[in-house]
Amino acid sequence: MAARLREPSFTSCSSTFSSDTDDEGVRGTCEDASLCKRFAVSIGYWHDPYIQHFVRLCKERKAPEINRGYFARVHGVSQLIKAFLRKTECHCQILNLGAGMDTTFWKLKDENLLPSKYFEVDFPMIVTRKIHNIKSKPPLSKPIAELHSEDTIQIDGHMLNSKRYAIIGADLRDLCELEEKLKKCHMNAQLPTLLITECVLIYMTPEQSANLLKWAANSFDNAMFINYEQVNMGDRFGQIMIENLRRRQCDLAGVEMCKSLDSQKERLLSCGWETASVVDMMELYSRLPRSEVMRIESLEFLDEMELLEQLMQHYCLCWATKGGRELGVCLYCY
Numbered sequence: 001m002a003a004r005l006r007e008p009s010f011t012s013c014s015s016t017f018s019s020d021t022d023d024e025g026v027r028g029t030c031e032d033a034s035l036c037k038r039f040a041v042s043i044g045y046w047h048d049p050y051i052q053h054f055v056r057l058c059k060e061r062k063a064p065e066i067n068r069g070y071f072a073r074v075h076g077v078s079q080l081i082k083a084f085l086r087k088t089e090c091h092c093q094i095l096n097l098g099a100g101m102d103t104t105f106w107k108l109k110d111e112n113l114l115p116s117k118y119f120e121v122d123f124p125m126i127v128t129r130k131i132h133n134i135k136s137k138p139p140l141s142k143p144i145a146e147l148h149s150e151d152t153i154q155i156d157g158h159m160l161n162s163k164r165y166a167i168i169g170a171d172l173r174d175l176c177e178l179e180e181k182l183k184k185c186h187m188n189a190q191l192p193t194l195l196i197t198e199c200v201l202i203y204m205t206p207e208q209s210a211n212l213l214k215w216a217a218n219s220f221d222n223a224m225f226i227n228y229e230q231v232n233m234g235d236r237f238g239q240i241m242i243e244n245l246r247r248r249q250c251d252l253a254g255v256e257m258c259k260s261l262d263s264q265k266e267r268l269l270s271c272g273w274e275t276a277s278v279v280d281m282m283e284l285y286s287r288l289p290r291s292e293v294m295r296i297e298s299l300e301f302l303d304e305m306e307l308l309e310q311l312m313q314h315y316c317l318c319w320a321t322k323g324g325r326e327l328g329v330c331l332y333c334y
């Protein structure tokens, strides 16, 4: 019998999170990222039939360099995820930390590439909103229900746990809480594990992000970590990015870890990861398949290539592994 999504009349998860009021600006970045992704999808940069169910289409156009930047980001992260899934033959788990309104779970299901279990974590308020969307939109709830062998799926305001998908409301700075909730949702430390942070670590202090990276390295024998975020933040352009976000009450508490490609790589190695690689997004863009670049560049006219270069030189994609060379993946193997 097909599973239904239902809301039990009781909850087993804690519902008090002291940080909720302090982190408004950081939570706001979830909206920014999903609005940008939705806009880029609406004009054909990539295919994502699910993002429309999480966020409205914004009225103002996003600049072409922003859309191209998001294309490269989504493409790069997705390349690494698929490489990991191929290496492990999908016998693995994925933990998307600070997932916001990310739609990777649904897209992987469509491609028959789901891991044994896919977990998402974000602040409880974000998770409550995402669960509401999932419950009320059949294109989101059906794929979860189809994969679930029991009658009902466990849901409370801050957590949904099903056979192949779980979403958990937790603060990534509180590792005891994070681990406890992941275990409650049957995280399996023995499985090869891919952890993803896409524009998340920069909102934590260097100590807090180091603790998260160390926890991840110590918790799984075979693991890979993908981190996408800002880099080269010490220059004028970086300062403007910092000031813009500060004006919106969003502090980049971890900006000092985003000084250079080397500092990004070093932090992974010093937190217990055995191999680490990093590439800036301009380098990644220049190595995208020619046909894809021609396709997206024909979608919108960009008169100043320097705008794209400047933006892309301030973001990077990093990946680290531990527990065996077999997890070494190739970013440019198309």
Ligand SMILES: C[S@@+](CC[C@H](N)C(=O)[O-])C[C@H]1O[C@@H](n2cnc3c(N)ncnc32)[C@H](O)[C@@H]1O
Residues within 6 Å of the ligand: 026, 027, 028, 029, 030, 033, 034, 097, 098, 099, 100, 101, 102, 121, 122, 123, 126, 170, 171, 172, 173, 197, 198, 199, 200, 203, 204
């Ligand atoms: C810029 S958004 C990116 C969302 C998603 N990763 C994406 O790329 O579309 C950053 C996300 O990280 C989450 N986040 C930041 N710090 C967090 C923390 N300490 N605990 C849980 N979530 C956090 C925010 O709520 C937000 O959803």
